[in-house]
Amino acid sequence: METIGYLLGGFESAITWWNLLYCLIGVSIGMFVGILPGLGPVAGTALLIPLTFGMEPVSAIIMLSGIFYGSMYGGTITSVLINTPGEAASVVTCIDGHQLAKKGRAGTALGVAAIGSFVGGVVAIIGLAFIGPPLAKFALSFGPPEFFALMLLGLLMILALMGKSIIKGLIAGIFGLLIAFVGMDPVSGASRFTFGQLHLLDGFDFTIVAIGLFGISEILSNAENKMKVEKQEKIHGLLPKKDEWKPTMRSIGRGTGIGMLLGLIPGANAVIASLMSYSLEKKIAKDPSRFGKGAIEGVAGPETANNAHSGSSLIPLFTLGIPSSPTVAVILGAFIMHGLTPGPALFTSNPDFVWAVIASMFIGNFILLLFNLPLASVWAKIATVPEKILFPIILLITLVGTYSISNSLWDVCLAIIFGIIGFFMKKLDIPIAATILAFVLGAQLETSLLQSLATSDTGLMIFFERPISGVLIGVSTVILLLSIISGIKNKRTLLTSDHEV
Numbered sequence: 001m002e003t004i005g006y007l008l009g010g011f012e013s014a015i016t017w018w019n020l021l022y023c024l025i026g027v028s029i030g031m032f033v034g035i036l037p038g039l040g041p042v043a044g045t046a047l048l049i050p051l052t053f054g055m056e057p058v059s060a061i062i063m064l065s066g067i068f069y070g071s072m073y074g075g076t077i078t079s080v081l082i083n084t085p086g087e088a089a090s091v092v093t094c095i096d097g098h099q100l101a102k103k104g105r106a107g108t109a110l111g112v113a114a115i116g117s118f119v120g121g122v123v124a125i126i127g128l129a130f131i132g133p134p135l136a137k138f139a140l141s142f143g144p145p146e147f148f149a150l151m152l153l154g155l156l157m158i159l160a161l162m163g164k165s166i167i168k169g170l171i172a173g174i175f176g177l178l179i180a181f182v183g184m185d186p187v188s189g190a191s192r193f194t195f196g197q198l199h200l201l202d203g204f205d206f207t208i209v210a211i212g213l214f215g216i217s218e219i220l221s222n223a224e225n226k227m228k229v230e231k232q233e234k235i236h237g238l239l240p241k242k243d244e245w246k247p248t249m250r251s252i253g254r255g256t257g258i259g260m261l262l263g264l265i266p267g268a269n270a271v272i273a274s275l276m277s278y279s280l281e282k283k284i285a286k287d288p289s290r291f292g293k294g295a296i297e298g299v300a301g302p303e304t305a306n307n308a309h310s311g312s313s314l315i316p317l318f319t320l321g322i323p324s325s326p327t328v329a330v331i332l333g334a335f336i337m338h339g340l341t342p343g344p345a346l347f348t349s350n351p352d353f354v355w356a357v358i359a360s361m362f363i364g365n366f367i368l369l370l371f372n373l374p375l376a377s378v379w380a381k382i383a384t385v386p387e388k389i390l391f392p393i394i395l396l397i398t399l400v401g402t403y404s405i406s407n408s409l410w411d412v413c414l415a416i417i418f419g420i421i422g423f424f425m426k427k428l429d430i431p432i433a434a435t436i437l438a439f440v441l442g443a444q445l446e447t448s449l450l451q452s453l454a455t456s457d458t459g460l461m462i463f464f465e466r467p468i469s470g471v472l473i474g475v476s477t478v479i480l481l482l483s484i485i486s487g488i489k490n491k492r493t494l495l496t497s498d499h500e501v
Contacts (some may be wrong), residue, residue, distance in 0.1 A: 010355030014363055019062055019356070022055075026063035027364045030070020031371060034090075035077050045330045057338040058353050062360040064334050068327050069121055069310045069361065072270070073368045076113040076303055080106055083218050090306070091436050092274040094214060096291060096298030109299050111239050114372030116252045116304035121365040123256050124263065124311025128318065129358050144451035145463050149472035150272070151445035155438065156479050168430045176438025179204055181446065199410045208402060208411050209439055212418025213425070213432045215398050220423040244296050251281055251301040258301075259308025264315055270306040271440050277305035311361065317342050318354060 013019065045067045052060035075090035080097035093113065100109040155173070182193040183203030194200040240248050255277045262273045281301040282291045291298050317328050317335075335342050346354055402415045425432055456462035463469045 009352070010357075010359035011362075013058065013352060013356035014062070014359035019059055019360060020363070022059045022063040023066050023360045023364050024367060026066020027070035027073075027367050027371070030067040030072075031074035031368070033067060034071035034074020045327055052334065052338075057340055058356045060334060060338055061331070061340075061353075061357050062364075064331055065314070065357060065361060066364045068331065069307065069364065070368055072121075072307045072310050073114065073117050073372055076117070077110065080109045080113070080299075083214060090274075090303075091210065091214075091271065091433060092278045092302040093299055095278070095433055096293070096295045099292065099294035100296070100299065103294050105294070108240060108296070110372065112248055112296055112300050113303040114369060116248075116255060116300045117307040117372070118365055118369040119252050120256045120259055120304035120306075120308030121311050121368075122362065124260050124308040125358060125361045125365070127260055127312055128315050128361075129355075142468065143466075144448045144455065145466050145469040146472070148445060148448035148452050149463060149469035149476070151441050151448055153276075153472050153476045153479070155441050155445065156476050168428070169434050172425070172431045172434035173438040176435040176440075177442040179209065180439045180442030199408075203443070204414065204439075205406075205411065208415050209418055210436055211398055211402055212415040213422035213436060216395070216415060216419025217422025217426055217432070219395050220419060221426050224423075240296060247297055248300045251277075251297040252304045254280060255301040255304030256308045259305035259310075260312040262305075263309040263312025270309040270313075271437065273305040273309040274302035275437055277301040318346060 014023070045064055052063065055063075072090075076093055076097070079090040079093040080101050083094050083098040097109045097113070100106065178193075180203070182200055184191055184201055191201055255273075258277045258280065259270075259273045262276070278291075278298055278301060281295075281297045282288050285291065285295070285297065313328055314331075317332060332342060340346070340350060340353065399412055399415070402411050403409065422432055425435070452462055453459065458465065463473055
């Protein structure tokens with residue numbers, strides 16, 4: 001009851017006209033940031049911090065938080081319509097979301113994503129309000145060994161994205177790990193694979209790699225097909241079909257649970273939440289072959305997971321002062337700039353601030369639902385623009401967005417190079433999603449491994465001596481064995497069918 005009283009007091013502050021305005025501005029900018037490839041929530045949030053200097057702390061954090069979770073909604077749009085993730089967590093959505101768009105069901109994909117995002121976001125905020133403090137304490141037990149085990153589990157989830165050929169999937173994953181290791185060694189500081197280029201000392205930026213492999217490669221693939229403009233049916237049906245509601249809602253429920261749990265663990269970003277959700281949906285599906293061809297669960301689960309993660313990732317920030325992602329780290333900087341110290345004392349020393357921000361997140365998610373459901377068909381109309389007009393515009397926006405990351409033509413050249421690599425990967429049917437996700441997880445995996453070994457007196461046994469990391473590695477082993485057994489069975493089935501023919 002005490003929590004409900006605090007929350008009602010928070011709504012009293014959040015519904016003042018100025019805070020409602022800042023919430024609207026924040027989620028609108030977040031949508032815009034998510035839609036535009038090359039910007040991303042980190043850059044969008046960081047760029048807006050200087051504008052909050054003269055604002056009240058409550059209004060400032062309401063607006064910046066709106067950019068954070070609003071970008072998760074917006075990133076879906078470009079993933080579904082043009083196969084280009086607006087931000088990292090929407091990479092997985094490209095797999096089935098874009099296939100649904102190709103089938104004339106872009107509106108359905110966007111509608112399902114909006115519903116899932118809303119449910120995941122609201123449930124996560126309820127978690128922040130009611131069960132945040134006790135659950136967040138669990139994150140204190142996570143050290144480098146646990147992070148390594150979690151990253152390893154995430155890497156094994158890539159098995160679900162390998163497509164028909166395990167060999168090609170492994171090539172994609174290894175390539176992703178190789179480009180993740182470019183730059184400086186996180187422990188010794190030695191340079192690796194830089195070939196004397198100072199620009200490579202910091203490694204490759206995710207946005208550049210994703211824009212190249214997904215966005216530019218898609219443009220090149222369509223250019224090869226002489227920009228054939230296919231007549232598309234009118235976008236309609238923003239909601240799933242009658243028989244799709246049940247599996248969709250189940251996927252949303254599972255995605256909410258995965259996103260919330262991983263959001264509590266610093267370092268387990270929204271990409272991992274989306275990946276695990278997608279992998280789970282494919283594993284438990286009666287017909288896994290539908291995935292990659294337009295399975296609605298492949299959109300509902302991951303989109304719900306990344307929005308649930310964005311909400312629950314604020315729990316460690318509010319209760320422990322621990323940023324769980326780069327964007328949350330930027331928000332942490334805004335807290336400090338406005339004289340606030342996130343942590344256990346925040347709920348007692350600044351309760352009015354905390355509950356006003358939490359209440360504003362409920363309001364922000366409702367605004368985003370209104371932005372997405374009724375307007376999903378408006379966003380979907382982008383897909384009806386002829387490719388010969390659409391893709392040059394996308395290419396221009398993409399390259400400008402790439403340049404704006406650090407005002408460097410080097411980044412633009414890298415994006416084009418990765419675009420050419422992605423073009424040939426598409427021609428060879430090598431799964432790009434596996435490369436991207438291995439790239440995202442690779443650096444975190446290496447850092448956690450080196451930190452674990454540096455503090456261990458028993459070498460690799462440290463991963464089995466600690467209960468949490470031991471359980472996670474056990475789960476990873478089971479997944480690996482099941483994947484091998486499943487691959488062998490599928491191969492035998494194919495051989496048997498070929499022999500019968």
